[in-house]
Amino acid sequence: MEVGSLLACLLPSWSSVSILAFYLGYLALAGAILPGKVVPGAVLSDGTRLHYRCNGLLSLFLLVALLGIAINMQLISLTGIADKGTELLSVTFIFSVIVSLLLYITGCKSQERSPSLMAHVTGNFFHDWWFGIQLNPHFLGIDLKFFFVRAGMMGWLFINLSIFLKSLQIGNVEFSIILYQLFCTLYIIDYFFYEEFMTSTWDIISERLGYMLVFGDLVFIPFTFSIQGWWLLRNKVELPKLVALANCLIFLIGYIVFRGANKQKHVFKKNSRAPIWGKPPKVIGGKLLVSGYWGMSRHCNYLGDLLLALSFSLPCGASSAIPYFYPLYLLILLVWRERRDDARCSEKYKEVWTEYCKHVPWRILPYVY
Numbered sequence: 001m002e003v004g005s006l007l008a009c010l011l012p013s014w015s016s017v018s019i020l021a022f023y024l025g026y027l028a029l030a031g032a033i034l035p036g037k038v039v040p041g042a043v044l045s046d047g048t049r050l051h052y053r054c055n056g057l058l059s060l061f062l063l064v065a066l067l068g069i070a071i072n073m074q075l076i077s078l079t080g081i082a083d084k085g086t087e088l089l090s091v092t093f094i095f096s097v098i099v100s101l102l103l104y105i106t107g108c109k110s111q112e113r114s115p116s117l118m119a120h121v122t123g124n125f126f127h128d129w130w131f132g133i134q135l136n137p138h139f140l141g142i143d144l145k146f147f148f149v150r151a152g153m154m155g156w157l158f159i160n161l162s163i164f165l166k167s168l169q170i171g172n173v174e175f176s177i178i179l180y181q182l183f184c185t186l187y188i189i190d191y192f193f194y195e196e197f198m199t200s201t202w203d204i205i206s207e208r209l210g211y212m213l214v215f216g217d218l219v220f221i222p223f224t225f226s227i228q229g230w231w232l233l234r235n236k237v238e239l240p241k242l243v244a245l246a247n248c249l250i251f252l253i254g255y256i257v258f259r260g261a262n263k264q265k266h267v268f269k270k271n272s273r274a275p276i277w278g279k280p281p282k283v284i285g286g287k288l289l290v291s292g293y294w295g296m297s298r299h300c301n302y303l304g305d306l307l308l309a310l311s312f313s314l315p316c317g318a319s320s321a322i323p324y325f326y327p328l329y330l331l332i333l334l335v336w337r338e339r340r341d342d343a344r345c346s347e348k349y350k351e352v353w354t355e356y357c358k359h360v361p362w363r364i365l366p367y368v369y
Helices: 002-010 014-033 056-072 085-109 125-131 144-170 175-193 195-200 211-224 227-234 241-270 300-316 322-349 351-359
Strands: 037-043 049-054
Touching: 014 056, 014 085, 014 144, 037 195, 049 195, 056 144, 056 175, 085 125, 085 211, 125 211, 144 175, 144 195, 144 211, 144 227, 175 195, 175 227, 175 241, 175 300, 195 241, 211 322, 227 300, 227 322, 241 300, 300 322, 322 351
Parallel strands: none
Antiparallel strands: 037 049
16 A cells, blocks of 8 residues: 555646646746846857856745745645655656657757757767767757756755745744755755856766756756755654754855855856965966865865755754765765766876876865875
């Protein structure tokens, strides 16, 4: 019966399809018409750039306001997302598979020669479907890669908010839940406040759009990053004050390192002479930054991200390993990504990269790894 009930919950309903369609439709429309800073992306191999309208924060606040009005008018449920969590997971998964297959088919047929749309077909279906064929595919003028990241991050927030409202409804609001919700909300709002920094990340610059990124953005980010919230909804955790304080410090340190490192990288890519920590930046080979956080380790931003992920799980206590899936997964992902990036940079920069590694020997955590 339990297996049968679970399978029944996973079956998509028209209401879950409608929620996803409304959500993605709203984001597409808001992204196109709302005002926002237009940011140039990285220079492509032919010297051109893509441009991104960074209005995610305004889109987020407007959607919160619209949902608040709809809830007040009793047009939608306070806990609709939490009540249909497994259905939404299922329909979003199916959607990600369909989208990635369409990207594969259209990519194979593309005759475009621009770097952002040129097809990279290996002939291995699984490889091409998984990693993608085109760097920046568009649909109706929408940069799909940038759009899916926005949808995933915002979806994570709305799942969390619905879970929190569900906790209020059943009378299970412990300090641990408030702490988790606060950390995640601050992190997501900060992401959209600095949304333009996304344009200089590995995903946007180097990864082609295939199932790996589509699934990661639309399914993995919102539905697995919120595991802690789902777990706290069903389990009461009373945090000692000292543990809560340590949790806050980990979040604060993680945020300072994560945001500081990403900001230094973004500013350096826009202006290689901009001072870092009040001093002119030190550069190897004219391109590789070894000042500030980037003089501590080659991926100091990953360290900050890992500390933040840990801070999201610590409010759940130590009675179960389930809430620690996210930081564990992120550790594996970032180590794998760091290795891939190291190999790519070694091939691209050759002896300059070797010299750079001598100046910055640590990969993520200084003096450890």
